[in-house]
Amino acid sequence: MSVSLVLLNDTLRLHDNPLLNACAGPKVAVVVLNKAAFFGRQYGLARANLQRLQQQLALIAELKTALAEQQIGLITLFGDTASCITQLAQRINATRLYCAEPVAPHERTALQQLATRFSVTQLDCNSLLGGALRPQLSSLPHSFTPFRKQLEPLLMVSEPVTPLPNAGDWLSPIAAELYNSEFAALQQQYQAQQPDAAAGEQAALARLEYFIWQGRHILHYKDSRNQLSGSDYASFCSAPLASGGLSVRWLWQQIVQFETQVAANESTYWLKFELLWREFFRWQFRKHGARWFSKGAIKGRLDFSAPTLNSAQQAAFNRWCNAETSMAFIDANMRLLNQSGLMSNRGRQNVASYLVHDLGIDWRMGAAYFEQRLLDYDCASNWGNWAYIAGTGNSSERQFNVQKQAQHYDPDGAFVRQMLTVQQP
Numbered sequence: 126m127s128v129s130l131v132l133l134n135d136t137l138r139l140h141d142n143p144l145l146n147a148c149a150g151p152k153v154a155v156v157v158l159n160k161a162a163f164f165g166r167q168y169g170l171a172r173a174n175l176q177r178l179q180q181q182l183a184l185i186a187e188l189k190t191a192l193a194e195q196q197i198g199l200i201t202l203f204g205d206t207a208s209c210i211t212q213l214a215q216r217i218n219a220t221r222l223y224c225a226e227p228v229a230p231h232e233r234t235a236l237q238q239l240a241t242r243f244s245v246t247q248l249d250c251n252s253l254l255g256g257a258l259r260p261q262l263s264s265l266p267h268s269f270t271p272f273r274k275q276l277e278p279l280l281m282v283s284e285p286v287t288p289l290p291n292a293g294d295w296l297s298p299i300a301a302e303l304y305n306s307e308f309a310a311l312q313q314q315y316q317a318q319q320p321d322a323a324a325g326e327q328a329a330l331a332r333l334e335y336f337i338w339q340g341r342h343i344l345h346y347k348d349s350r351n352q353l354s355g356s357d358y359a360s361f362c363s364a365p366l367a368s369g370g371l372s373v374r375w376l377w378q379q380i381v382q383f384e385t386q387v388a389a390n391e392s393t394y395w396l397k398f399e400l401l402w403r404e405f406f407r408w409q410f411r412k413h414g415a416r417w418f419s420k421g422a423i424k425g426r427l428d429f430s431a432p433t434l435n436s437a438q439q440a441a442f443n444r445w446c447n448a449e450t451s452m453a454f455i456d457a458n459m460r461l462l463n464q465s466g467l468m469s470n471r472g473r474q475n476v477a478s479y480l481v482h483d484l485g486i487d488w489r490m491g492a493a494y495f496e497q498r499l500l501d502y503d504c505a506s507n508w509g510n511w512a513y514i515a516g517t518g519n520s521s522e523r524q525f526n527v528q529k530q531a532q533h534y535d536p537d538g539a540f541v542r543q544m545l546t547v548q549q550p
């Protein structure tokens with residue numbers, strides 16, 4: 126019987142992971158750390174920083190440990206996804222590949238290459254809309270409100286699956302180690318943190334248990350979500366959703382259960398509303414693909430040439446990146462990003478608007494810098510939101526009056542003081 130490869134790149138989790146029971150017979154679990162995504166460059170910027178690389182290594186290590194406890198081995202590879210999978214398949218005589226249906230154009234391209242050689246089965250593991258609700262890309266509404274109004278009334282999110290992997294069918298942890306040497310060296314070189322990364326499965330499940338059930342912070346989410354810093358004003362589930370450590374369907378069902386068993390209010394609804402924004406951008410990416418990286422994104426004529434910055438713009442861009450614009454509200458948010466790898470949604474909207482509309486810099490430079498820094502980097506949410514603010518995506522341009530926003534959202538300047546006067550270690 127031929128062997129199946131089960132690629133877990135976008136589903137670094139055991140809960141609600143349909144790939145773990147997608148196929149019968151002998152199978153091999155594999156993850157590829159894509160070299161270009163973590164070591165490549167775009168527009169003169171590194172695509173990922175050390176923090177993001179270390180997080181990814183820690184997430185993979187956590188999954189490997191969790192699978193090993195079920196007697197399932199994980200082959201971890203490093204390089205170009207399509208080449209790594211092709212070489213592995215030749216070594217172990219695999220002819221079939223199972224994987225999550227991707228959203229990012231470079232992942233879709235890799236799968237198209239692989240589909241010419243293997244039987245590839247893609248399961249949409251990370252979307253809310255599946256099965257009969259899967260949107261038709263040709264008639265996908267262009268803006269969020271019609272998208273939400275069309276699909277929200279129909280939304281019946283499928284129950285999370287409970288995987289019952291039969292360990293006997295999987296390559297064992299000991300056998301998997303024979304293939305892992307290059308990856309182990311990478312881990313050693315970049316000193317991955319201990320496998321308890323905030324974006325990992327265990328931390329994500331614990332966080333939501335606290336945010337939704339114990340702390341009941343979901344009950345004030347709509348009022349608190351515009352805060353700029355803190356620990357309970359929002360869900361902080363973006364990083365595990367982006368890495369695939371958390372299932373969005375599982376999260377949705379948790380909210381629905383809370384609404385049924387404890388209380389439903391505008392805030393519990395609003396968390397679902399925000400998850401629909403995530404969903405919206407995912408389908409927009411599937412529809413328009415690589416167009417999103419064109420200068421005019423989905424609106425203008427195709428122009429994939431790199432942004433050009435004159436020397437004044439380059440200096441202004443560097444100051445923006447380094448939190449040295451002398452606009453305190455912008456600098457405070459950028460410092461938070463540079464230190465923690467995260468920023469509130471309110472902060473992101475403001476620094477993006479400032480870069481694009483006040484400094485007049487090509488929106489793709491900002492999106493590329495966020496890609497490098499964000500620990501919750503998600504291709505569709507990042508590039509889609511940047512284009513949204515620039516006016517090249519699913520909206521007309523959105524310009525924020527940064528002074529007014531600062532007065533409104535940081536009226537006593539506490540956030541700015543916290544970020545700009547406290548000397549961080």
Ligand SMILES: Cc1cc2nc3c(=O)[nH]c(=O)nc-3n(C[C@H](O)[C@H](O)[C@H](O)COP(=O)(O)OP(=O)(O)OC[C@H]3O[C@@H](n4cnc5c(N)ncnc54)[C@H](O)[C@@H]3O)c2cc1C
Binds near residue numbers: 366469501504
């Ligand atoms: C310029 C810009 C870039 C962004 N880049 C990213 C990115 O790379 N990755 C990312 O996950 N989000 C991105 N966002 C969206 C949003 O800012 C983050 O999802 C949110 O701040 C994460 O914090 P949270 O998990 O506590 O969110 P919560 O407020 O608790 O929201 C719950 C979830 O809803 C989803 N969500 C909320 N707002 C949005 C939104 N505007 N667009 C898409 N999904 C949303 C996220 O999955 C989020 O985790 C970006 C927004 C802007 C304006």
